Structures are given as C-alpha cells and as structure tokens.
Amino acid sequence: MSLFPEARFLTSAARAAQFLPDEGAEVAFAGRSNAGKSSAINTIIGRRDFARTSKTPGRTQLINFFALAGGQRLVDLPGYGYARVSREMREQWREMLGDYFDCRESLAGLMVVVDSRRGVGDFDLQMLDWGRTLDCQLHVLLTKADKLSRQEAAAALAAAKRELQDLRVDVQLFSATSKLGLDEARTVLMAMLARHVAPEGPGGRVSRG
Numbered sequence: 001m002s003l004f005p006e007a008r009f010l011t012s013a014a015r016a017a018q019f020l021p022d023e024g025a026e027v028a029f030a031g032r033s034n035a036g037k038s039s040a041i042n043t044i045i046g047r048r049d050f051a052r053t054s055k056t057p058g059r060t061q062l063i064n065f066f067a068l069a070g071g072q073r074l075v076d077l078p079g080y081g082y083a084r085v086s087r088e089m090r091e092q093w094r095e096m097l098g099d100y101f102d103c104r105e106s107l108a109g110l111m112v113v114v115d116s117r118r119g120v121g122d123f124d125l126q127m128l129d130w131g132r133t134l135d136c137q138l139h140v141l142l143t144k145a146d147k148l149s150r151q152e153a154a155a156a157l158a159a160a161k162r163e164l165q166d167l168r169v170d171v172q173l174f175s176a177t178s179k180l181g182l183d184e185a186r187t188v189l190m191a192m193l194a195r196h197v198a199p200e201g202p203g204g205r206v207s208r209g
C-alpha cells in the first residue's frame, strides 16, 4: 500500500502568478539539474513515474506542485547548474525561485537533493540560504549513494556534515535505486508537514516575523 495514496499532480507554474495559493503546508525539493530530485520524490511517494525523471537535464524551468492529502503539497523546484542554459534562462530561473522563496509561508520544509559524488555546492548553499529566510526546516539528501562504496558514502556524509554544521541542517545518505535512507527521508518529510503551522487563507494571514 502506498503511504501517499492521494498524491497527484496539481499544476506547473512558469511564473509567480501561477503558484498555488499560499495555504496549508508544502515541502519543496531543490537541487542541481540531474541531482536526482524527481527520482527522490518518486521513491518517497512510492510511485515510479510520479514526478518525471530525465536523462536530459535542465529543460524544465517550471515549478511543479503535487497534492498529498489534507492541504499538504510537494513542490519540485527547477534545477540549476546545467552548463548549456542561456543567461536569459538563468535570470528567469533566479527570478522565479526568488519569487517563490520571497513569501511562501506555507513552505514547511526544504529538501535539498545533492549528488553524493559531487557534494554540497554553491547552488545548494544558496537554496539553503533562501530556505532559512523563511524559517523552514532544512534537510539534505545525499543521493545516488548506491554509486559509492560504503567507505566513500561514509566519507561523503562526513564531509557534508562538516560543511553544513553551522546551518542547522540535517543531512543523510539516500538512494532512489537501493532505497537506502528511504524510511528516514519519509519520516523527515512527514514531520515537516505535520509540524508546520499553516498560514490562514488570504485575508487572515499570520505573520511569522
């Protein structure tokens, strides 16, 4: 049985006006193009083709919203770092992500998906920084851990922990292929959603200032 039987795709937004209303609670997945975001979402939801995965990274500049149950959502943020995107696309990306992080009170948590073979990069730190401005819970998935030996994986985890220790960020190993770390990732996701004090709808918004 799926843990998230009601999960379904809601909409893709190309600009802020198309974002879903800022109500309830959502957890966003960020990471470089090809880091393994969509695969992580699929694995956590427990459905192979839930969020699309791709072998040609960097095409989507859309923010994809998925419904869970009871006003809870997952958000697949567009990746960054694909060398061949134009400067214009990069600007668009920055603007849209900026709009998203600027005021998203329903953002309960941010999962930053990092390829364990590459380690935490500037892009990931920027995402975590944005997440911090919203005071949401931060968690890093060091994914594709199946591609590392046990020893290499332990070293990657230790290095990421060192790098993130000042930011109050939890980090774990993960693999969409071997399901390593799946229980932990699901537990963190559900805790993020459950703990969030949802903003009320338009007109009755509570400031978290």
Ligand SMILES: Nc1nc2c(ncn2[C@@H]2O[C@H](COP(=O)(O)OP(=O)(O)O)[C@@H](O)[C@H]2O)c(=O)[nH]1
Binding pocket: 031, 032, 033, 034, 035, 036, 037, 038, 039, 040, 052, 053, 054, 055, 057, 058, 079, 143, 144, 145, 146, 147, 174, 175, 176, 177, 178
């Ligand atoms: N071996 C392995 N490959 C993975 C894993 N996660 C993702 N991939 C592969 O990495 C590529 C990019 O994954 P995708 O989820 O589309 O990345 P996204 O661009 O961040 O959404 C795809 O070919 C996936 O099959 C993993 O945990 N292990």
Ligand SMILES: [Mg+2]
Binding pocket: 037, 038, 039, 052, 053, 054
């Ligand atoms: Mg993807």
